[in-house]
Amino acid sequence: MADVATRRAPRLARLAAPAPPVPGRLLAKARRNTAAWGFLIGAVLCFTFFSWFPIVREIIMSFQKPVYGGGNTFAGFSNYIRIIHDPTFWQAWRNTLEFTILALVIGFAVPFVVAIVLNELRHARGYLRVLVYLPVMLPPASALLLFLYFYNPQYGLFDDILRTLHLPASQWVLQPGDGFFSIAMIAVVIASTWMNMGAATLIYLAALQNIPGELYEAAELEGAGIFRRIRHVTIPQTRLILITLLLIQVVATMQMFIESFVLTNGGGGVDNNTMSVVMLIYQYAFAMSGASNYNSASALGVILMLVLAVFSGGFLWATRERG
């Protein structure tokens, strides 16, 4: 309140002194709001056109179909019905789930373990931190084209390493097969983890540094070994960060696109075995020559949005603080 009064004081004084205070205050309020909205309007317009309106439009488009000769008409659930009868739809969902699970097993556990180890080291920490974050900065296409080169079955580095170790060579991303954990998808996850793990590692590291040393001290006095200290001190103390990053990672990996897109040159792998949901949205909307269809793509987008919303809500409900 105090700041409002002082801010208005000079302006009121400048206005005719005997004027009744109510219109003056209203005028000042109107002026203040005009100025404030003047500062705000640019961002609000951008949000309106590129964020709020597209959210609504996506839902509208998913219930429409184009009319021959231009325009759109209401189509009920026909877009939804059409895409769930597309076999690629179910395959894309299964692949996306497969990627998410693999990315969690590798991409969630590895950064946490790495952060714990880094936090114990007393030397070379700056160097190691720079190393782990360096791939995050690379343009994704650079990193993925490099991995594509390594994965090449004829002249790639990875098969050469396998041969040197007398292990059977692999086709990596080109490996046919559509089992739940296919080699092709694992190859995609390896590249993705290499590219992305730096951010999570550094966030964990910061969280670990905030754990009070006394807690470890106390646990040690009680006779807890290293693993019990991790179990009973480290994990509970970083619980909030772990939960938040888990949620963010699941939401991000469910939207996997560029990894599979670059590694399979936009194709989705052998028999679509690395095709993800977002890749299918792209294919529906932009790549299917002749059958390009924004409405099917919107319907798939709405389904993905709903799935992620339900998942996020359920996850937050399941991990809420009790008591």
Added chain:
Amino acid sequence: MASLATAATRTRIGRRRDGARRPASVASTRTLISDVQRNTRTGKIVYRVVLIATIVVFTLVFIGPLYFLFTDGLKSTQEAIATPPTLYPHQPQPSSYVDSWNRLDVGLMLWNTVYYAFGALAFQLVFDVAAAYSLSKLRPVLGNVVLFMMLATLMIPVTVLVVPQYVTIASFPFTHWNLIGSPEAIWLPSVANAFNIFLLKRFFDSIPSDYIDAASVDGASRLMILWRIVLPISRPIIGVVSIFSLVAVWKDFLWPLLVEYGYSPTRETLNVGIWQAQLGTPQNLIIAASAMAAIPTIVFFLIFQRNIMAGLTAGGIRG
């Protein structure tokens, strides 16, 4: 000031307690393993082994691929696709980089990327800073509703909106402007970044109103207050926002693929350009182009690494 003072004391205490051998930058609090345990005979050996193993593994895993990224571009085309692959270029050919630069027109892609990235940065700084200042200090009617609706967009997965955004950019409501192929197609949507607004507003909230009131009493306009008082204090957070917005445009793929490359290959960014060139270009030239695309980001990171890492943790969590 207070935080500076405590930081200084903490360093001094840390030094005294740990002796001169430990670098001052290392936090002195105990971690999982106590200093006592670490300093026993076996503790020291185990620590050494773990340290060396970590350094070796990290260097192999993270520098190893980068080593090949830069050296494989020096190989001739035959050597780049030789079986087995060579570990270093036997006949280094720096001309591969020149060939790659000319054939893929890396210069044009680099210029496009820089143009889009800095343009987006300028738009974001002007509109997002103004909006955050308004929401934090001017507090218009419905300001909280606007803020809530902006933050709510953080819940919407970005890739899902690609189709309606593309349709909107191709034909604006009412006016039917088509921005496809123009740089504004990248610049304007980048302003709708709720995370920027959140970070900036939270920082502006921490600036005492006394400063602003004092300036206001002296007759400074709102723009003047923003320019002369708020912005100079907010340099750290503006640095963080700028770095992340530049990196975001530099790394973006799907959106520039649709709105720029889809319009004309001459508008493509580095990230899209090297991807679309991979078919029909020799392997060594593609790797050389990938290396050239990576150099600016690596240099940028090494210069700003402190700010980037601080921003990553101070800014909380970014999806």
